[in-house]
Amino acid sequence: MEHRRSEQAFRAAQKVMPGGVSSPVRAFGSVGGTPVFMKAGYGAEVTDVDGNRYIDMLSSWGPLILGHAEPKVMRAMYAGFGGTSFGAPTPNETRLAKMLVEALPSVEMVRFVSSGTEATMSALRLARAATGRDKIVKFAGCYHGHVDALLVQAGSGVATLGLPDSPGVTKGTSGDTIVVPYNSIDGVKEAFAAEGDKIAAVIVEPVAANMGVVPPASGFLEELRTITEQNGALLIFDEVVTGFRVGYSGAQGMFDIDPDLTILGKVIGGGLPIGAYGGRKDLMSQIAPSGPVYQAGTLAGNPMSVAAGIGTIRGIQRFASAPGGADDPAGLYAHLDRLTGHLVEGLQERGKRAGIPLTFQRIGSMFTLFFKDGPVGNLQEAKESDTQRFGRFFHAMLNEGVYWPPSQFEAVFLSAAHSAQHVDDVVAAAGRALERIG
Template sequence: MTLELMPGGVNSPVRAFKSVGGQPIVFDSVKGSRMWDVDGNEYIDYVGSWGPAIIGHADDTVNAALIETLKKGTSFGAPCVLENVLAEMVISAVPSIEMVRFVNSGTEACMGALRLVRAFTGREKILKFEGCYHGHADSFLVKAGSGVATLGLPDSPGVPKGATSETLTAPYNDVEAVKKLFEENKGQIAAVFLEPVVGNAGFIPPQPGFLNALRDLTKQDGALLVFDEVMTGFRLAYGGAQEYFGITPDVSTLGKIIGGGLPVGAYGGRKDIMEMVAPAGPMYQAGTLSGNPLAMTAGIHTLKRLMEPGTYDYLDKITGDLVRGVLDAGAKTGHEMCGGHIRGMFGFFFTAGPVHNFGDAKKSDTAKFGRFYRGMLEEGVYLAPSQFEAGFTSLAHTSQDIEKTVEAAAKVLRQI
């Protein structure tokens, strides 16, 4: 029935289970670390609505605040006090952000940031990394041609060549490839965009010195450094990956957690850059639902919870226990696996590794991952339905959840 109503029966492609086989699960409700499908089956959830549910699904405090806000209206299309409250929280938390603009999705945030860096620098080229996802705007839907790091070929029909002709790509963690591109395009690159920890090619952390090198190279050339922290923001640390690694970019994009499960995004950066944005400056960007009171409320109360002492230590412990448990089970059952975590973000691949970029990630045995995935579903564990997506834990996950998941993984790994 849904196939007749929506393309592929879904509103976002990875939900269709194409890469893992079987039929997608239709969910009915969520609470804490759990999800229930329409047939009443219960699952331990490691997707967390793809990241936002860091304090747990349907948090009572967030929901109570949303109900009170709802009584006042869902959207004003005009300034509201709550925008200022969340803006102050974001600015005080994220090292690079002196001014912020709220939008309605991570894609929108990256689109705004892209236009901003081009407006500020007067340059048009951007450099992104293979396997990094920055939303579905035309300029970002590019991957490197095999062995040709500079080949800006559109990744989707409907994307004109002109939209991607100014997009350069390099393998993640490859400083020499970035240096070469800067030498070949001296004074022409507006910005380097990257996920400081890759989450859209699976979990791939930066190698020591990689982020520092990008910071140095952009400064030397007069280009800007943009961290896409839609996934890592408020997850790796309260101040995001930039706090965790001690590298301050010029511009950052945010989403997911800052909306507490409601549609939201944001981009921000140095004041002199952000003052290019209308109405302070000439770069136009707008949005009817931007800064709406519901999303602001959910974000405020989610961040308040994350400010409590011990939050990130707890995420680090349970996620570390999970990853070590699964990898240990893999080793004992003779599977080639590798993986890792930072705080509440994790991933593993069915390859001996190491995995430093998307090329390495593609060596993973995706057919085996599909079998593992379906087996874990049978055991009541819901993972991201793709080998090339990071996983997420929450403050609602218990040590019992982790133990049960590791036991399920051991069982499934023995079977496959």
């Protein structure tokens, strides 16, 4: 497969952009080689600048649940706005807000921002203001955007005070963050025993997707709800990935738990820049201008982003070919669950044939293929994966015309545009790739 134009594009980009990219993982740092520069996407397929076509398993890191350039989303985007930005309210913001409020059980009001990072940052500010406390509990391996206070790494095993994970993050900022291993209720209890009256919130990916897919252990989320309630702290679900992805009412619907605040992004913008945070009215009313907690944005609630979000959610609602009928929002999710299930079964079988130890972790249409034996419940276990072998797999798949996420610690996302034929093609490609990498 020829990548001459991508190589040229990468050389040019590196001269004027750090690492040649706008977001680090795009640079193929953990798999090596030259990133593929994209030109176009339609349905489940993307084309690079050299004209190579790939089945896309990334879906732009999750947002494109209906696939690339889905006609209804494109139409909504072009029809739904009369300009790129007004700096004034538009009715579509209210329409999208209503859709979110109706879909997500715990959300009574939302505020739109421009990215998931911004939504996290704003939700933490609100949590601190509402509780009058400073500390935040986060879980190792959960990513909530590049928010200073959350760019901290895990200590070993037990709850530890966070140390900055990046130069430029002050110890003062990260010092208010307590890092606990994912799925460790003991760690959370320890944190509350030590600092309970200072903890404003526990923030969690209800299904972790940034150390590869790691589902919550049975009872984990329920315990978080109980402990936070008992201690007067807020529970924040970061549903940037899981919102409208694992189900129409997100992970909170799937696990039947009401967090105090919810962070959203990705699917709700249909591939355009967006973020949102929402929750109970009494909390959200504390945001300016109805309350004293300041938060603002020149492009917040951008007309194109909210129109694409409305188009996407309508597309989810109307997905016609799914069981459950045209208007059953569960229809799309049942379909994607089945399709992704077939894919994972096929991959498992090919992995066995090649004699390579693999672990698959999947919720609905998102999954990670870990190059290791045995389940992954936290970051430490995820790190036991054979990342060298993953890198070889990634490149072998690329050569086969399958664009897999370029890191072991990311998730594959399927979309409504993936067909049974795509699934068969990916399984066949993976079979050849696994035999080749040994």
